[in-house]
Amino acid sequence: MNRELRIVIVGAGMAGIATAYTFTQAGFTNLTILEKGSDVGGVWHWNRYPGLTCDVPSQIYQFSFAPKPDWGHLWASGTEIQQYHRDVVERFGLQRYLRFDTEVTEMRYDTADCTWSVTTGAGDTLTADVVVCATGVLHHPFVPDVAGMDSFQGPIVHTASWDPDVVTAGRRIAVIGTGSTGVQVVSALQPDAEAITHFARSPQWILWAPMGLRQPKVLARMMRRWPALHDAAYRRLLWASGILADIVTKPSWRRTLVQSYARWSLRFQIRDPRLRAELTPDYQPLCKRQVVSGSYYRAITRPNARLVTDRIDAFTATGIRTTSGEHHDIDVVVLATGFQAHNYMRPMRIVGRDAMTLDDAWVKGPRAYRMTAIPGFPNLFTVLGPNSPTGSIPLQYSAELTARYIVKWLRRLAAGEVTAVEVTESATDEFNAAVAEALGPTVWNTGCNSWYFTDNGTIDLWPFDRATLTDMLSEPDPAHYRTA
Numbered sequence: 008m009n010r011e012l013r014i015v016i017v018g019a020g021m022a023g024i025a026t027a028y029t030f031t032q033a034g035f036t037n038l039t040i041l042e043k044g045s046d047v048g049g050v051w052h053w054n055r056y057p058g059l060t061c062d063v064p065s066q067i068y069q070f071s072f073a074p075k076p077d078w079g080h081l082w083a084s085g086t087e088i089q090q091y092h093r094d095v096v097e098r099f100g101l102q103r104y105l106r107f108d109t110e111v112t113e114m115r116y117d118t119a120d121c122t123w124s125v126t127t128g129a130g131d132t133l134t135a136d137v138v139v140c141a142t143g144v145l146h147h148p149f150v151p152d153v154a155g156m157d158s159f160q161g162p163i164v165h166t167a168s169w170d171p172d173v174v175t176a177g178r179r180i181a182v183i184g185t186g187s188t189g190v191q192v193v194s195a196l197q198p199d200a201e202a203i204t205h206f207a208r209s210p211q212w213i214l215w216a217p218m219g220l221r222q223p224k225v226l227a228r229m230m231r232r233w234p235a236l237h238d239a240a241y242r243r244l245l246w247a248s249g250i251l252a253d254i255v256t257k258p259s260w261r262r263t264l265v266q267s268y269a270r271w272s273l274r275f276q277i278r279d280p281r282l283r284a285e286l287t288p289d290y291q292p293l294c295k296r297q298v299v300s301g302s303y304y305r306a307i308t309r310p311n312a313r314l315v316t317d318r319i320d321a322f323t324a325t326g327i328r329t330t331s332g333e334h335h336d337i338d339v340v341v342l343a344t345g346f347q348a349h350n351y352m353r354p355m356r357i358v359g360r361d362a363m364t365l366d367d368a369w370v371k372g373p374r375a376y377r378m379t380a381i382p383g384f385p386n387l388f389t390v391l392g393p394n395s396p397t398g399s400i401p402l403q404y405s406a407e408l409t410a411r412y413i414v415k416w417l418r419r420l421a422a423g424e425v426t427a428v429e430v431t432e433s434a435t436d437e438f439n440a441a442v443a444e445a446l447g448p449t450v451w452n453t454g455c456n457s458w459y460f461t462d463n464g465t466i467d468l469w470p471f472d473r474a475t476l477t478d479m480l481s482e483p484d485p486a487h488y489r490t491a
């Protein structure tokens with residue numbers, strides 16, 4: 008290498024860890040990872056609500072370079088996943104690059120030097136040759152603006168900023184939101200609540216799965232003893248995940264079968280026709296991010312639980328009033344109302360070439376080239392950026408692949424072959440046109456609203472299969488980049 012690149016990675020969540028590992032393995036060790044939280048893990052650091060469980064099986068929700076044979080459950084809890092991230096960071100010596108409690112507020116590109124000035128909330132400025140934004144997708148909690156919220160006298164807690172001091176046992180709890188989080192939190196809080204009211208503006212399809220199943224200890228012993236077996240199991244699961252990508256991206260009998268299973272999950276578990284009608288969505292299964300649970304339908308039929316499908320009109324001092332005029336007396340409100348999923352690295356101010364801001368570049372919604380490069384922003388990459396496969400392909404796979412792709416540019420920059428690299432507008436347009444076309448037949452486009460949609464009505468997902476993902480990110484195409 009002719010020069011040592013100064014690299015800043017923003018974010019120490021799953022994408023940031025995958026990137027840091029990949030870069031250090033490739034010999035790029037002049038790294039600083041800036042993390043606004045006090046720990047690694049990203050979404051698994053911020054989310055600590057009761058019942059938090061990953062809806063992807065643990066043996067596939069892990070880094071390929073750090074297989075964990077002994078997950079406690081087939082679907083791991085948030086706590087166990089968070090510990091896994093800490094362990095990986097320690098095992099690969101990544102702590103030395105980390106700066107916690109450091110929020111990036113601004114990044115500014117200097118065209119003359121081909122460097123980025125990265126400013127933190129504390130007012131420090133770092134100079135970087137390359138910046139990687141690994142800032143996550145489900146990051147900024149969405150808090151609805153409901154009339155009278157300020158007047159409510161009890162605690163209101165968002166699941167993504169859970170307050171462990173909030174007492175829920177023996178209380179009358181309201182849970183607002185029916186996504187994966189709402190379903191998990193209702194299931195977890197119902198047994199000890201005096202009463203739990205689930206406000207369901209739009210019911211979701213819920214696939215039954217035994218989410219509480221422990222991973223057999225013998226499996227861990229076998230995989231520890233024969234790593235090749237573990238490796239084979241991982242690759243088999245990766246292959247199996249391809250079936251999911253196929254199901255969601257192309258109409259087929261396989262999609263119909265899974266959708267029938269979702270309908271069956273409801274019919275089989277909810278016998279009361281009135282409740283079943285209330286729990287039946289008016290869109291196709293799999294259209295929204297699919298909710299998976301083995302306990303929700305049981306919880307919502309308990310005597311202390313109630314489903315409310317009337318719209319919320321307002322909060323009062325003592326509860327919630329719905330549009331039918333009914334008042335629900337409530338002690339604690341849990342907002343399981345999701346995230347502003349398309350903010351990515353904002354609200355940080357990013358100023359690229361020719362004083363272009365990211366807000367200007369994304370005025371019509373977030374867009375990038377192959378999830379990772381943005382025209383106007385040289386020497387800046389995203390890992391799990393716009394159009395990441397949050398609905399189909401394992402995110403660790405995608406993050407590692409993207410990091411390896413970026414390494415190809417790091418090598419050329421370090422060798423002095425180029426000092427600046429920027430994706431072209433035309434390559435980005437071409438990629439986005441292909442994405443838009445491929446999104447047509449996906450199940451996400453069959454008539455529901457979900458966090459997959461941007462404010463501009465586009466779907467922020469990856470509509471291709473894993474082979475296409477791998478192919479697109481195997482080697483940078485020089486024709487798609489402008490270099491200096």
Ligand code: NA7
Nearest residue numbers: 151183184185186187188189208209296343344345346458
């Ligand atoms: P989601 O899936 O975005 O769900 C948010 C829920 O909150 C959804 O049911 C919304 O109803 C509901 N919501 C939002 N605002 C309101 C108001 N004002 N009134 C009533 N209901 C409201 O977030 P999650 O945290 O559950 O899951 C996010 C992802 O994390 C999940 O997909 C997995 O990938 C892991 P709506 O459907 O808009 O009518």
